[in-house]
Structure formats: structure tokens, C-alpha cells
Amino acid sequence: MLYSKTRWQSPAADPDIVRDMARSLSISPLLSSLLVTRGIDTPHEALSFMDGGVEAPHDPFLLKGMTEAVPRIRKALKEEEHILIYGDYDADGVSSTALMIHLLRYLGASFDIYIPHRSNEGYGLHNHALDWALQQGVSLIITVDTGISAYHQIAYANEIGIDVIVTDHHEPPELLPEAYTLINPKLPDCPYPFKGLAGVGVAYKLALAMLGEETPKEWAEIAAIGTVADLMPLLGENREIVRNGLASMRNSRFSGIRALLDVSGVTMSTVSAVNIAFGMAPRINASGRLDHAGRAVALLTTEHADEAEQLAGELDLLNKERQLVVERIVVEATAKLEQLTQRGEIPDIIVLAEHGWNVGVVGIVASKLLERYYRPVIILDIHPETGMCKGSARSIPGLDIYAALSSCSNLMDHFGGHPAAAGMSLHRDSIEAFATALNQYAANVLTPEHFVPVTSADAEVSISDLSLQTALELERLAPFGMSNPLPKFIIHGATVKETRTMGQEGKHLKIVLQQGKSTIEALAFGKGDLAKLLPVGTMINVLAELSINEWNGSRKPQLMLQDLSVQEAQLFDLRGAADAVRQAAHIRELLLPYSGAVTYRAAAVFQSERMAPQTELIGMSFWVYDKEAGISAANKDDSIQESGHVSLLCLLDMPETPEQLDALLNVFPNADNIALLHSIKDGRERLIIPTRDHFKILYKLLASITAVATPEHEVLLRLSRQSSLSIRMLSKMLDVFEELDFIERSQGSVTFITQPTAKSLTASSHFVRLGQMAEMERYFMEGSLSELQDWMLSRRLGVS
Structure with a gap:
């Protein structure tokens, strides 16, 4: 199941x-x-959605601030001012920066670019970057995908004589910067009808305002990359941007895009938004996460195929490195969480911090742990010298993580974000209080239903x-x-x-x-x-x-x-596994994500000769086949004994007797899944269902071999040589003859009784038991899964 x-x-x-x-x-x-x-419930809306082009794109001058930005840029061009493009290190910021480079190149402008380093500088405008810009002779800065919250930094730019045009799409704060002009569709008084533009979408609108119909069609390719990569809604105007970008990309003239598609394994003629999201965007983002985003900007703006091929290869390697880094941190974070929760339940909000967790990928790690545990997750990297932590949060629909952080803002140096994701910095001495405060907040917000993920x-x-x-x-x-x-x-x-x-x-x-x-x-x-x-x-x-x-x-x-x-209980056929214990641990891990909302319980059953695999099967209860009781607990697990329910029952060894099997089915009547992990006996060593002919042949052989008292081990060896039966089978047949008084066993020897009283084989309990054991062994050793499942069901019904 x-x-x-x-x-x-x-x-x-x-x-x-x-x-x-x-x-x-x-x-x-x-x-x-x-x-x-x-x-979309009218034919007109449906046609517009499916085929596009029904409505004209919105006039870029509807964006508040555009009428001020265009003449200021034209003035800078006319007076040969030096312009700085100030971008961000994610794929939207990279795309925005690349698009602005193409625009300023097209206009013949004098310009530089600046993108802060994710780890060393962090997000947004920085005063030291403004000082550097002043030294370069910059008199106008155009921000892309950033700047709407840079109140103090833009005030400083004004002090040193640099004008700033902000193009951004993030939520505006209450206190807006006093820039030369602000272009952001989310500004409260902006009349632009579509609010879902990416940062690159706003930059694209600036290009359209500057060039009008002269705007190169292929620039939509770059706008499409940032729009998809930044998870913007593919509705309204964004659909047209991405649709046009993809159409152009299928015959792209950009060397960098062609090379990036190639290393991503994407066929140009069929490129889709999904290819951008899962092929191109991760490689662009890897540049900013593990290196510097400038490398990705260079790829999207190069005019040389050789350079593009080299840069795309470098981004591909960075992405592979990023995947390995993420995988390592996920393993370490998971182990850390399991260690912390050995004596308790997983907290409502998971907070984990460690040295050496690359701050560029902690958001991805948080997403992966959220997927696994379906809890809000915060992953923090601790600086080994200063003790300062930088981290990322990812949340579930039931909890606004920005609101949760706001409730304990006094414990952090800085934080920002939105309901689903956020970033923060704090000192490691505050981590324990931080986690406690967040979970106190969550306790008043989250209910058990919030922890059940829903897919539409x-x-x-x-x-x-x-x-x-x-x-x-x-x-x-x-x-x-x-x-x-x-x-x-x-x-x-x-x-x-x-x-x-x-x-x-x-x-x-x-x-x-x-x-x-x-x-x-x-x-x-x-x-x-x-x-x-x-x-x-x-x-x-x-x-x-x-x-x-x-x-x-x-x-x-x-x-x-x-x-x-799968709604029915299942049998998993791993019979003859080379390492039954390792396979049991493996299948437990496989089933864990599919255990539903029920408490996950797993049990392992084995013969007493096998040492209890305590270290290999952590979290499982152990049960031993017992010759007297049938089966008994090797470690106390009252919850299983009370409910009889396990998510997984691992048979490391098969039962040896019908009584052991019936006891097994009685203790575990409601197992969701049973894994068969027992060894497969050699054919000659197996029991077979006995017939009268078997006993006739054996009777004649015993008459000749044990006319006088003969050591039993010698009798068994001679019988095994003269018949096709195993010593194990022969020993149990001797039990039948002894019970029927056909032979006498005494002091380790066997003597044939020459004139025994005639008795039916079926009068022997050993004969009946031998048949039952042989039948059970046949099903467990060579029966198909369906045969074994049906047979066990019939036994279970008999037990119940």
C-alpha cells in the first residue's frame, strides 16, 4: 500500500x-x-489566451516614471554621460542587465555594469558601489530588478551628484527612495494595467519606450528567460513576452543563447518555457550562486560564438558543482534534523544552521527539505569568524513566513521577503531563541490540516x-x-x-x-x-x-x-537478497514518502540465530521467531502490540513452522506492506510435500540399514545417498516413523521394528505437520507473488 x-x-x-x-x-x-x-470561460478570452495577438500590448508610457526616464536617458546620450547599469545576481537580474546592455549598445552609450557579489555583498544597492561609480565618472545609474527599497543608498547617490533611474518589480516599501524617477508597475499610483512583469519585463518596456517599433524582435528572448526564471505568472502580457521570445529563440541569433540551449540538452526547434525553467535558468543562477553573475551576463551579451561556447560550458560545470553542493548540504541538514528530533517530533518550523553551508544555495536546500517534510524550513550558513548567519526560508501555504519573521524581528539584523520565501541575517547566539520564537508563532497559526500537502x-x-x-x-x-x-x-x-x-x-x-x-x-x-x-x-x-x-x-x-x-496491501519480492538487512533499510527509506499521514512504523522479523540488526535498522521494531510462542518482541514496542498496524513488515528470515507463520499473521494482521527478504534454500535442502511412495521407499531402506541399532547420523547419511531426499527431509520423516512405532530411537541410534502394528500415515501429527511445513516452504521459496499473497490471505483468515 x-x-x-x-x-x-x-x-x-x-x-x-x-x-x-x-x-x-x-x-x-x-x-x-x-x-x-x-x-477562461468565454470564446473571446479563450482565443486570446490560446493564440495571442488579439489585444495590443500595453503602452510602455503607461508605466509611471517612464515619461521622466526616457528624456533623461536621451540627455545622457546627447551629452555623452557615463551610465552605470546596476543589476542583481539572479536569472531575472542577469537577464535585465543583459537586456539593458543590448539597449545601451544599440544607442551607442558609454556605460559600465555593476552586479553585487551574492556572498560578499548581498542584495541591493551599496554605498561602496556608488563610490566606485563616482570614480568611474558615472552621472546616471539605471537599476534593473533592484532599487525600489534602496532609500538610504539613493539618498547617498543624490548627495554625490549621481541621478538614479530605478526599474524594478518588487513590492514597494512604504518609504520610497527619492530617485530621479521610479518605474515599477506595483507602485500604488502606477496606472499600468498589468502588475505581473518581471524585472526584465520592466527593462524590456523601457527599451520599447526608447526605440518603439525599432526594438529588435530577438530581445524578447532575453525578456522571456528572466520572466520564466523569476517564476512570474504566465498570464496577460507575460504570455506574449514569453511566446514571442520562444518563437525567436527557435532560430536565435544570440550566440550565448544558442550555446546555453546546447549545454542544457535542449533542441532549439522545440524549446519551451519548461526548458527555460529547468535547463537554462539553473545554469544562469549557478553563476551568481557559486561565482559571480557577471559570467552569465557576458554569455547573454557576447557576439562571439567561441566565447559563448566557453562561457556556456563554464556555467554548465558550475551548475553541476551547485548540484553536488546542494546534495551534500541536504544530506548534512537531514542528518542534523534527525539527530535533533530523535527524542521528539519535527518542529512546525525547521531551523537548521551550520558552518560551510554555501549561502548561495541555502534557498534550494530549504526547498528540498520542505518537499520532504512539508514544513516551513530555514537554512542558515554560519560565518566561522564573525558568527553571523545568512539564510533563506521557504514556507508552505498555511504560514506567511514574512509575517512569522516580523514577529521576532528583534532577533535579526536584517530580513526581507514575501509569504512563501524570505532571507535573513542574525548572529549564531540568537539561533535558539529565533527558532523558539518562530515555533511559538507557528503554534498559533498552523493546524494539523496545514501539514497535509495538496496538489491541484x-x-x-x-x-x-x-x-x-x-x-x-x-x-x-x-x-x-x-x-x-x-x-x-x-x-x-x-x-x-x-x-x-x-x-x-x-x-x-x-x-x-x-x-x-x-x-x-x-x-x-x-x-x-x-x-x-x-x-x-x-x-x-x-x-x-x-x-x-x-x-x-x-x-x-x-x-x-x-x-x-496503491490502495491494496503489497508484497515486495526481494527473496534471496544478498544483504537482507541493507535491503530492509533501503525499502524502508523508499516507502517513507508514501506512508501518508499515519505514524510510520516498520518491523523486522528474523530467526533467533540472526543477531538483532540494531544499528542498521534504526527506527524499526525487532521480532524473533519463537519455537514456543511462535513470535516474540526482541525490543518493546507497545504501539505495534496494541494496534497490530505496521507500514512495513520485513521478513529477514521466513517462518520455519506453521505456528510461527500463524503467530506472525496474528501479531501483524494489518501490515500495509510486507517485504520478503529471506534467503532461498538450495533445491535439495528444501522440504517436499510427502507422499505414501516416499515413505514406502524409506521403509524398505530402513529395514535393511537399521536391522540392528545404528547411529542416527550414519543412517541419515546412508539414506541421503540412496535417495533424492535431503538429510533435513529424512530427519523429519524419521519423526513420523518414530511416532507410528515403526522405528525406535535410543541413545542416538535408530532400530527398525520388524512387526509394527499397522497404522495410517495420517494418524501421525508429524506427518500432517511435515506436509504443512513443506507447503509453506514451497510458497515462500518458489511461489509467485500472487500465489503467496493468496495463500497468506487464506492463512490470515484462518487465524482470525
Whole structure:
């Protein structure tokens, strides 16, 4: 049984509106329902959304401050002033800076650029940078993707005689800087109708205001990169920016973009917003996280293919390094959290700090821990000399992390952000009080329901609905991104027809799902280990995105798995595992994310000869097969004894007797999953279901071998040589003969009784028991999963 990681919800669209719009636009009911559930419920809105170009883009001069900025820049050009572009180190800031460079190059301006170093300087305008600008002869600064909160710094710029034009898109503070002019659609008195522009979107509007129809079409490529990378809503004007940028990018004339697409493994002719988000943006961001963002700016502005290829390669290596750094910190942070919570529950807000946690990636680490534990997470890097900590927070929908930080602002030197993410700095001496204060705040805000993640799906469908034609039609909703995600579909009751792994070391999962006569392939990247949990024949529910697989000129629909669930208890066949204990620990970790909201309990059962694997199986209860009681606890676990419920039951060894099996089923009547990890006995060593012929042959052999008292070990050796039966099997058959008075055992020897009283084999309890043991062993050793599952169910019903 696998519980989905999140609770799936799919909205219900008004069937009348869906039907009417499908008929009006000659589109499928599925596409119509997707549009309606996204708030697009008229044919006019739908056409505008799907095809674009229905409405003209907004006039850039509607942006407050644009009428002041354009003449000031023209004055600087005319008087040959030296201009400074002041940007930010993330992908939006890099794109904004690159776009402004292209504009000032086009205008023939004299200019420099300045982007602060993430680790050494931090976000925003800095007075020392303004001093440097003054030394360079700068008289005008144009900020991009920053500046709206730089009240004191811009006041200082005014003091030293530098004008500042701020272009930004972040939330304006109450106290606005007294710049030459401010351009930000979110300013309270700005009449611009679309408020969702990225920083690069505002810079693009400045370029349009300066050049009008002369603005090169390809600049939309750079605007598209920053818009997607900064997770701006792909609605309204942003859709047109990204749509136009992608169309241009498919035949890009920018050497840097071509090289970046190449190292990202993206085919230029089919580049999408998803490729920008997961291919290009991480490499651009890696520059600012581990090095300096100037390298990424150089890539987006170079005019030389060789330089572009070199820079793209460097960013690709930086991104690989970033991935390794993130992976290391995630492992360290997870271990630190588990150590801190050994004696208690995971706190409502997770706060972790350590030396050597690169401040450039702590936000990514926080996101990964949030995904794993579904708690707000704050990750802090401690400076080894000063003790100052810089960190990032990521939160869940139920908690406004900016408000939580505001509640304990006295403990921090600085903080800023919004409800979902934030940054802060504080001294390490304040960390404990900081974590305590945050969790006190959270205790008054969060309820148990907040800790159950919810995923919004678009529709519940059947596999037969997901054709190639459907996948092609859904492309009309692209570009996909924030506020317009790739459609997610729920499929209930599909059967796993095929399971296999792909890629290096089987890293990725591929399964074939079937419903009736319809089948479809489904992929899950990085989930290859799940193949162990999804044997053929498993009934499964999935949450997935629909895509198109193109290979060798053929095209077919395929699913990208996002989540899954299995509603029936499962048997996992790991019989004959080389290291049963290691495999038990591994499958426990695999199942942990799919344990649902229930308390996760796991148990391991083994024969008394095996030492209890205390260190390898931390967090599991241990049970030992017992010749008298059948099974007994090796460590006390009252919760399991009371409920009989475990998420995972690991059979490190198989039961040796029916009594042990029945005791096992009695103690664990409600196991969600059972992992079979016992060794496989050599064929000759196994018990077989005895027949009368077996005993006839053995009777004749015993008559000749034990006419006089003969040591039992010698008898067994001679019998094993003269028959195909194992010594183990023969020993148990001797138990039957002894019970029926056909032989006598005394002082380690066996003597044949020449004229025994005739008795039926079935009168022997040992004979019946031997048959039961042989049957049990046959199922456990060589039975298929379905045969063993059915047989165990019948035993369980008998026990209950």
C-alpha cells in the first residue's frame, strides 16, 4: 500500500459552459474544461489566451516614471554621460542587465555594469558601489530588478551628484527612495494595467519606450528567460513576452543563447518555457550562486560564438558543482534534523544552521527539505569568524513566513521577503531563541490540516482520453509556468503492465499502464528505485502530466509521473537478497514518502540465530521467531502490540513452522506492506510435500540399514545417498516413523521394528505437520507473488 505524497484535488467545471465553448471553438471537451477551470470561460478570452495577438500590448508610457526616464536617458546620450547599469545576481537580474546592455549598445552609450557579489555583498544597492561609480565618472545609474527599497543608498547617490533611474518589480516599501524617477508597475499610483512583469519585463518596456517599433524582435528572448526564471505568472502580457521570445529563440541569433540551449540538452526547434525553467535558468543562477553573475551576463551579451561556447560550458560545470553542493548540504541538514528530533517530533518550523553551508544555495536546500517534510524550513550558513548567519526560508501555504519573521524581528539584523520565501541575517547566539520564537508563532497559526500537502489537478481522466491528438491540442495552452502550469491529470485504477528502470545505474523509472485495451507509457525521473514497489499486476492511481515522446521520427503520448498511490496491501519480492538487512533499510527509506499521514512504523522479523540488526535498522521494531510462542518482541514496542498496524513488515528470515507463520499473521494482521527478504534454500535442502511412495521407499531402506541399532547420523547419511531426499527431509520423516512405532530411537541410534502394528500415515501429527511445513516452504521459496499473497490471505483468515 502506497499513500500519495499529497492530497489530489480536481475542480469541477460547469458542464454547460464547457459544452458551449467546445462547440463554439471546435475544441475537445477536455481542452474546454481546462480553460474553464483556469478562469477562461468565454470564446473571446479563450482565443486570446490560446493564440495571442488579439489585444495590443500595453503602452510602455503607461508605466509611471517612464515619461521622466526616457528624456533623461536621451540627455545622457546627447551629452555623452557615463551610465552605470546596476543589476542583481539572479536569472531575472542577469537577464535585465543583459537586456539593458543590448539597449545601451544599440544607442551607442558609454556605460559600465555593476552586479553585487551574492556572498560578499548581498542584495541591493551599496554605498561602496556608488563610490566606485563616482570614480568611474558615472552621472546616471539605471537599476534593473533592484532599487525600489534602496532609500538610504539613493539618498547617498543624490548627495554625490549621481541621478538614479530605478526599474524594478518588487513590492514597494512604504518609504520610497527619492530617485530621479521610479518605474515599477506595483507602485500604488502606477496606472499600468498589468502588475505581473518581471524585472526584465520592466527593462524590456523601457527599451520599447526608447526605440518603439525599432526594438529588435530577438530581445524578447532575453525578456522571456528572466520572466520564466523569476517564476512570474504566465498570464496577460507575460504570455506574449514569453511566446514571442520562444518563437525567436527557435532560430536565435544570440550566440550565448544558442550555446546555453546546447549545454542544457535542449533542441532549439522545440524549446519551451519548461526548458527555460529547468535547463537554462539553473545554469544562469549557478553563476551568481557559486561565482559571480557577471559570467552569465557576458554569455547573454557576447557576439562571439567561441566565447559563448566557453562561457556556456563554464556555467554548465558550475551548475553541476551547485548540484553536488546542494546534495551534500541536504544530506548534512537531514542528518542534523534527525539527530535533533530523535527524542521528539519535527518542529512546525525547521531551523537548521551550520558552518560551510554555501549561502548561495541555502534557498534550494530549504526547498528540498520542505518537499520532504512539508514544513516551513530555514537554512542558515554560519560565518566561522564573525558568527553571523545568512539564510533563506521557504514556507508552505498555511504560514506567511514574512509575517512569522516580523514577529521576532528583534532577533535579526536584517530580513526581507514575501509569504512563501524570505532571507535573513542574525548572529549564531540568537539561533535558539529565533527558532523558539518562530515555533511559538507557528503554534498559533498552523493546524494539523496545514501539514497535509495538496496538489491541484485539472481533471480525472481515463487512459483512453490521453491520445496523441489530446497532447497536441494541449499545446495550445502553452507557454506553461506560474499561474498556468502544465495540466495534471488523475487516473484511477490503472494496472502496471510493465516495470523497468532506465539511465545510468537504473536512476529513472518507466512503467506501462493499462486500462481495458488502452495502454500508455509513464516516466518518473530520479525514481528508479520505485520499480521495486511496483511489480507487474499492481493496481495503481497516478497523478501525471501528459507529454509527447518523439523517437526516431515516431510520436506517441506519454505521462510524466508526479505522484502515485496503491490502495491494496503489497508484497515486495526481494527473496534471496544478498544483504537482507541493507535491503530492509533501503525499502524502508523508499516507502517513507508514501506512508501518508499515519505514524510510520516498520518491523523486522528474523530467526533467533540472526543477531538483532540494531544499528542498521534504526527506527524499526525487532521480532524473533519463537519455537514456543511462535513470535516474540526482541525490543518493546507497545504501539505495534496494541494496534497490530505496521507500514512495513520485513521478513529477514521466513517462518520455519506453521505456528510461527500463524503467530506472525496474528501479531501483524494489518501490515500495509510486507517485504520478503529471506534467503532461498538450495533445491535439495528444501522440504517436499510427502507422499505414501516416499515413505514406502524409506521403509524398505530402513529395514535393511537399521536391522540392528545404528547411529542416527550414519543412517541419515546412508539414506541421503540412496535417495533424492535431503538429510533435513529424512530427519523429519524419521519423526513420523518414530511416532507410528515403526522405528525406535535410543541413545542416538535408530532400530527398525520388524512387526509394527499397522497404522495410517495420517494418524501421525508429524506427518500432517511435515506436509504443512513443506507447503509453506514451497510458497515462500518458489511461489509467485500472487500465489503467496493468496495463500497468506487464506492463512490470515484462518487465524482470525
